[in-house]
Amino acid sequence: MKRINVNPTRMELRRLKNRLKTAIRGHKLLKDKTDETVRRFMIYIKENHRLRSELENELPQSLKSFLLASAVNGRSVVEEAVAIPSYSITLKSVTQNIMSINVPQIEIVKGTNTDLYPYSFASVSAELDFSIISLSGILNKLIKLAEIEKTCNMLADEIEKSRRRVNALEYVMIPDLTETIKYITMKLDENERANTIRLMKVKSIINDKSI
Amino acid sequence: MPNDKIAVIGDKDGVLAFKAIGVDVFDAKNYFDARETLKKLARDYSIILITEDIAETIQDTIARYKNRPYPIILSIPTSNGSNGFGMQGLSIDVEKAIGSDILFGGNNQNNRNKKIKPKDNNNT
Numbered sequence: 001m002k003r004i005n006v007n008p009t010r011m012e013l014r015r016l017k018n019r020l021k022t023a024i025r026g027h028k029l030l031k032d033k034t035d036e037t038v039r040r041f042m043i044y045i046k047e048n049h050r051l052r053s054e055l056e057n058e059l060p061q062s063l064k065s066f067l068l069a070s071a072v073n074g075r076s077v078v079e080e081a082v083a084i085p086s087y088s089i090t091l092k093s094v095t096q097n098i099m100s101i102n103v104p105q106i107e108i109v110k111g112t113n114t115d116l117y118p119y120s121f122a123s124v125s126a127e128l129d130f131s132i133i134s135l136s137g138i139l140n141k142l143i144k145l146a147e148i149e150k151t152c153n154m155l156a157d158e159i160e161k162s163r164r165r166v167n168a169l170e171y172v173m174i175p176d177l178t179e180t181i182k183y184i185t186m187k188l189d190e191n192e193r194a195n196t197i198r199l200m201k202v203k204s205i206i207n208d209k210s211i
Numbered sequence: 212m213p214n215d216k217i218a219v220i221g222d223k224d225g226v227l228a229f230k231a232i233g234v235d236v237f238d239a240k241n242y243f244d245a246r247e248t249l250k251k252l253a254r255d256y257s258i259i260l261i262t263e264d265i266a267e268t269i270q271d272t273i274a275r276y277k278n279r280p281y282p283i284i285l286s287i288p289t290s291n292g293s294n295g296f297g298m299q300g301l302s303i304d305v306e307k308a309i310g311s312d313i314l315f316g317g318n319n320q321n322n323r324n325k326k327i328k329p330k331d332n333n334n335t
Contacts (some may be wrong), residue, residue, distance in 0.1 A: 038308060038309065041308050045301065045304065045305060045308075048301060049298075049301055052297055052298065052301065053298075055287070055288070056288050056292070056293040056297065056298075059287060059288050060288050060289065060290050060291065060292045060293070062228065063225060063226075063228055063289065063290035064290045066227070066228035066290075067224065067225070067290055070224070070227075075224070078227070079227065081231075082227060082228070082230045082231040083230070085230055085231055085232065085233050087231065087232055087233045088233040089217070089232065089233040089234075090215050090216070091215040091216070091217070091257055091258070092215060093215050093257040093281060095280045095281075102280050103280055104257075104280040104281055104283055106257070106258070109215075117231075131228055132228070132231045132232065135228055135229065135231070135232050136232045139232055139234075142260070142285070142287070143217070143258065145285065146258045146260075146283040146285040147283065149283070149285060149300070149301075150280065150283040150285075152301070152304050153277055153300075153304060154277075154278065154280070155308065156303075156304040156305075156307040156308040157277065157278060157307065159307065159308040160307045160308065
């Protein structure tokens with residue numbers, strides 16, 4: 001607790017009292033905001049964890065079967081087979097607002113051409129088909145995970161920030177203001193008492209003289 | 212603004228499979244390549260996938276894009292499986308938000324259990 005360096009005047013007191021009121025209100029609001037953000041964050045991070053562990057199981061497998069295909073057929077053949085993809089995917093990426101944080105939200109818009117295999121079946125082996133089928137299944141999950149992981153990142157940052165603010169208000173700002181207000185009130189009271197005593201003294205001197 | 216497309220950065224052989232499903236593939240042989248490619252792609256792609264081994268080396272560049280909604284940079288496991296970098300990111304988030312990783316302290320707990328177990332055997 002540290003007293004703010006201000007003049008002990010009535011005007012300053014009024015100003016500080018207003019500031020204290022604002023600080024307390026702000027503290028309450030921010031604390032509520034942090035609590036709610038943490039609650040949402042928990043929901044997202046659990047989903048994030050689930051999706052990521054699924055992905056970590058599935059993706060290496062389909063990538064591996066692709067590598068296998070390129071080993072069986074030769075690299076250049078496979079490279080040529082996938083060189084011009086027929087399947088296209090477009091996203092509709094917008095932002096949504098969670099607790100006044102802009103987080104991404106992605107919708108998947110299927111491309112015009114939904115033919116999955118860009119190559120003729122005669123030229124390559126079946127491993128490539130498996131790989132591509134499973135990958136296209138994973139892609140949706142991948143996009144969902146991207147959205148959720150980013151949301152988690154941003155929420156975590158925001159929580160950290162607002163927690164700092166809450167703590168600054170609670171442990172620095174509010175105690176300082178209370179302390180200063182107390183100091184000014186004491187000082188003003190003291191002045192008033194001094195004044196009263198002075199008046200009494202003056203009165204008694206005048207009385208003494210008149211007698 | 213994002214162009215609603217997906218890109219993947221990684222070792223070419225490892226990520227070529229993504230090309231078949233309409234993802235743009237960018238080869239990165241080393242750390243400098245990856246960094247330059249990422250900087251270029253960040254301007255217009257909405258999702259950028261980076262393989263974990265590369266993502267680990269350019270963390271500082273990735274961190275730069277953390278506080279805006281797009282681009283989304285996501286680390287993905289390679290064909291050799293995951294090296295745990297992705298999950299580590301989750302733990303960091305949880306630590307940031309809650310103060311300590313109480314949700315997925317799974318690895319640590321397992322290690323702890325492993326350490327404790329031999330002791331129990333000795334006792335019995």
